[in-house]
Amino acid sequence: MPPSQNSTDATPPWVVAPTEERNPETVDIDLASTLDLLRMINDEDAKVPAAVRxxxxxxxxxxxxxxxxxxxxxxVHYFGAGTSGRIAMMDAAELTPTYGTDPAQVVAHHAGGLEAVQRPIEGVEDREANGAAEGGELGPGDVAVGLxxxxxxxYVVGALRAARGRGARTILISANPAASLGAEVDVHVGVATGPEVIAGSTRMKAGTAQKMLLNAFSTAxxxxxxxxxxNLMVAVAARNAKLRGRVVRILxxxxxxxxxxxxEAAELAEGxxxxxxVSLLAEVPxxxxxxxLAETGGAVRPALAIAGPGN
Known part of the structure; x- marks a missing residue:
């Protein structure tokens, strides 16, 4: 997407990103049978994991x-527009039920807010000032991840620049390894997914790569x-019958x-x-x-060393 007129991005608006180029492998996609069309899409999708690696x-x-x-x-704050923003919001939302995080620890920002998640709002991704206002809420020690x-x-440019100006560390995840913004951030994860099946449709390979990268990022x-x-999700709290059963299975x-x-141990631990x-493995009350666990910030393995016999 070309930068808005008030953007200070040095990239000329006529220079297209790799995802906007025409894909020579799919120029006849509208003439193909349904099965061949799907094979074209699948062949392109198959290139994404190697690009991510x-x-x-x-x-x-x-x-x-x-x-x-x-x-x-x-x-940690995520910033994105359109597909990128929706992927960011999904990733942040899933961390609390999966890993027991405080929702304030990883926060997602979508250009245009929640309303734009379900219904696209024209032009919100071009508003660099909006991104700057949201990125400016970060402080030293925080991390801004722009997608x-x-x-x-x-919008993402404004957010990352403002966050960096406030002393936050900055990360850009893009499908354009040559993006000029990459030189301004602490880390640029520029994945080369190449031209899309449909030129410019970044919900395809670029979106798949972003989902893979953000899944891997937050999980790691x-x-x-x-x-x-x-490889067990032990940061879950048993707040209902389903989760109580899951806790017992994990234990x-x-x-x-x-x-x-x-x-019995789960009941004594109040879920x-x-x-x-730790009580079971270290054989302690x-x-x-x-x-x-309080001493280790909730990390089990070091807590076992502290709570184990002789400690």
Missing amino acids: AVLPALATAVDLATVALRAGHR AASGRTP VMVRLGRTYS VEATGLEPRVCA DCRVAL VPAARRA
Whole structure:
């Protein structure tokens, strides 16, 4: 998407992003049979995982920045417009039920607000000043993650520049490795997904790549913060019958103990899976498990070392 007239992006408006170029593999897509059409789409989709793998070193740096920020009590904010913004909002919303995070820890901003999530609002992505106003709410130690397929969406540009001006660390996730904004941020995760099946339709490969990258980013951050034990979601609290059953199953998987024993431990821990897990594995009372987890910020493995025999 070309920058708005008030944008200070140095990219000339006539220079198209890679996602806006015509794809030579799909020029006859409107003449193809339905099955061949779908094969064309699938062939292009198959290129995305390799493109994502190529930028994992940059993504790892982004994960470490966010982990340090959250561990220190700061926040991570996502900024995006259109498809990018919707992916960001979905990712942020799913962290609380999956990993027990405070909703204020990872916050998503969509150009145009919640109304624009369901119904596109013309021109909101071009309002750099709106992004700057929202990015300006961040402070030192926070992390701003901008998602823009072109790497130059004015709303995202404004948000990242304002956040950086406030002392926040900045990350750009784009489908344009050559985006000029990449030189202004701390980390640019520029994935080369190339031309879309339908020129400019960035809900396709670029959107798939952003979903993969943001899934991996937030999951890795949660793992680094100790919100899992092994590959189990132990930061879940048993607030209803379904979740109580899930906590018991997790405890059985993690400890190898009988379901009855795990259910009793979960009840003593008032549904807190991590407290029950540390209590069972370290063979300590619930209060000792709580104290150990408080010392480690909720991370189970180091809490086990603190609560274990002789400590």
